[in-house]
Amino acid sequence: MMKKNDHAVAFVTGASSGLGKATATRLAEAGYKVFGTSRRGASASPSSLEMLPLDVTSDASVKAAVAEVIRREGRIDLLVNNAGFNVAVGGAEESSIQQAQDIFDTNFFGTVRMSLAVVPHMRQQGNGRIINIGSVLGFMAMPYMALYAATKHAIEGYSKSLDHELRNMGIRVSVIEPAFMKTAIDANSRDADAKLDAYRDVRSAMDKRLKEMLDVAEDPEVVADTVLKVARAASPKARYTSGTAAARLRLMHTLLPASLVDAGIRKQLRIA
Numbered sequence: 415m416m417k418k419n420d421h422a423v424a425f426v427t428g429a430s431s432g433l434g435k436a437t438a439t440r441l442a443e444a445g446y447k448v449f450g451t452s453r454r455g456a457s458a459s460p461s462s463l464e465m466l467p468l469d470v471t472s473d474a475s476v477k478a479a480v481a482e483v484i485r486r487e488g489r490i491d492l493l494v495n496n497a498g499f500n501v502a503v504g505g506a507e508e509s510s511i512q513q514a515q516d517i518f519d520t521n522f523f524g525t526v527r528m529s530l531a532v533v534p535h536m537r538q539q540g541n542g543r544i545i546n547i548g549s550v551l552g553f554m555a556m557p558y559m560a561l562y563a564a565t566k567h568a569i570e571g572y573s574k575s576l577d578h579e580l581r582n583m584g585i586r587v588s589v590i591e592p593a594f595m596k597t598a599i600d601a602n603s604r605d606a607d608a609k610l611d612a613y614r615d616v617r618s619a620m621d622k623r624l625k626e627m628l629d630v631a632e633d634p635e636v637v638a639d640t641v642l643k644v645a646r647a648a649s650p651k652a653r654y655t656s657g658t659a660a661a662r663l664r665l666m667h668t669l670l671p672a673s674l675v676d677a678g679i680r681k682q683l684r685i686a
Contacts, residue, residue, distance in 0.1 A: 421447070422445070422446050422447065422491040422492065423446065423447045423449070423483065423487045423489055423490050423491050423492070424438070424441045424446040424447065424448045424449070424490075424491065424492040424493075424494065424645075425448075425449050425451070425479075425480070425483055425490050425492065425493050425494070425528075425532065426438040426441065426448060426449070426450050426451065426494040426496060427451050427468060427470055427494065427495055427496050427497035427524070427528060428451070428452065428470075428496040428497030428498065429448075429450025429451055429452060429463060429465065429496070430450070430452035430454065430465070431597070432595075432597035432634055433496055433547060433592070433595060433597060433634045433637050433638070434450065434494075434496040434497070434547075435450070435463075435634075436633075436634035436635050436637065436638040437494055437496065437547075437634075437637065437638040437641045438450040438463050438494075439463065439638070440635065440638035440639065440641070440642050441492070441494075441638075441641070441642060441645070442463060444642055446491075446492065447487060448463055448464065449464055449465075449466055449483050450463045450464065450465045450466070451465065451466045451467070451468035451479060451497070452465060452467070452468065453467065453468070453469055454467065466479050466482060466483070467479070468497075470497045470520060470523075470524030470525075470527060470528060471519045471520055471523070471524060471527075473527060476527045476528055476531050477531055480528075480531040480532055480535070484535060489535065489539055490532050490535055490536065490542065491536075491539075491541070491542060491543065492542070492543045492544075492545070492645050493528060493529070493532045493536075493542070493543070493544045493545070494545045494546075494547065494641060495524070495525040495528050495529070495544070495545070495546045495547060495569075496547040497520065497521075497524050498520055498521040498524070498547070498565070499517065499520055499521070499603065499604060500517075500559070500562045500603040500604070501513065501517060501559075501561050501562060501603060501604055501605075501606055502603040502604065502605050502606060502621070503558045503559060503603075503617060503620040503621055503624055504558055504606040504609065504613055504617045504620075505558065505606075505610065505612070505613040505616075505617075506558075506560035506561065507608070507610065508606035508607075508608050508609050508610055508613055509561055509606050509607060509608060510607050510608050512607070513561070513604070513606070513607045513608075514561055517561050517562065517565055518561075518564075518565055518568070521562070521565035521566070521568075521569070522565045522568045522569055522572070525546055525569055525572065526572065529544060529576065529587075532544070533580065533585065536580075536583075536584075536585045537580075537583050537585065539584075540583070540584045541584040541585065542584070542585045542586075543585070543586055543587075543588075543644075543645055543650070544573075544576070544585065544586070544587045544588070545587075545588050545589075545590060545641055545644055545645065546569050546572075546573045546587070546588070546589045546590070547589075547590050547592075547637070548566050548569045548570050548573070548589040548590060548591050548653075549562075549563075549566040549591060549592060549593075550591050550592070550593045550655070550659075550660050550663045550664065551563040551566045551567075552566035552567050552569060552570035552589065552591060553567075553570060553591065553664070553667060554663065554667050554675065554679070555676075555679065556679070557679070557680075557683065557685065558616065558617075558620050569589060570589055570591075570653070573587050573588065573589040573652065573653070574587075574589070574652050574653070577652050586650045587652070588644050588650050588651060588652060588653060588654060589652065589653045589654075590637060590640055590641060590644065590653075590654050590656050591653060591654065591655045591656060591660055591664065592632075592636070592637050592640075592655075592656040592657055592660050593631070593632075593657055593659035593660040593663060594624075594627050594628055594631040594659070595631050595632055595633070595634050595636070595637060595657070596628060596631045596632065596633050596634065597634055616685075619684070620683065623683055623684055631659070632657045632658070632659065636656055636657045637656045637657070640654055640656035640657075666678060
């Protein structure tokens with residue numbers, strides 16, 4: 415079970431902004447010793463957090479960051495895998511194989527690399543908690559965000575499988591499923607690298623609709639509160655929605671026929 419004292423050590427990837435920053439800050443406020451990470455390291459540090467440089471696409475960088483925390487604290491009680499990026503809205507065929515590999519290397523394989531580096535220490539400790547930041551796009555479709563949704567589906571499957579494997583060793587793994595949150599994800603998205611004229615109009619319409627949805631989205635602190643709840647849970651579940659929109663989408667996905675879910679998605683996105 416996760417410790418609830420000042421000695422519990424949390425490691426949060428992608429902590430310089432957005433969900434990661436909110437999560438790292440919330441954990442620090444709750445008494446965790448928090449190590450946040452970003453590619454820029456200490457130069458990206460919020461004043462209340464200790465930041466380490468980390469590139470989750472590099473085996474060497476992951477091993478070095480984890481080794482530094484172990485050297486300084488002797489343990490890692492909580493790992494929050496949050497680092498990731500999105501490809502701007504557009505058709506799936508507007509992204510090359512290289513771009514598909516790049517987003518998987520960060521969003522999915524970054525989660526795998528971090529887990530592989532931290533699990534041996536948790537296993538030696540006899541306890542630990544891993545929380546992976548997924549998305550509602552990990553259990554439902556999202557047109558014009560195919561690659562991002564694919565990485566979140568992969569995280570969902572990996573998290574659930576890993577939880578089954580590790581729970582008898584005192585380690586639990588959960589995935590958090592937020593909907594759109596009020597972060598800079600749209601500003602930080604990478605443009606598709608093989609744009610086609612056939613998608614020009616829908617790209618523009620979807621970009622406008624996405625901005626409208628983000629304007630009324632919930633704050634990232636909602637996800638931070640969910641992470642803290644899961645970290646402290648005596649018997650955590652394999653997955654948690656985060657926020658009212660995510661809960662509504664999960665209920666809709668569970669109860670409604672697939673045809674109605676599809677129709678609801680297209681209506682929400684204003685797709686003809």
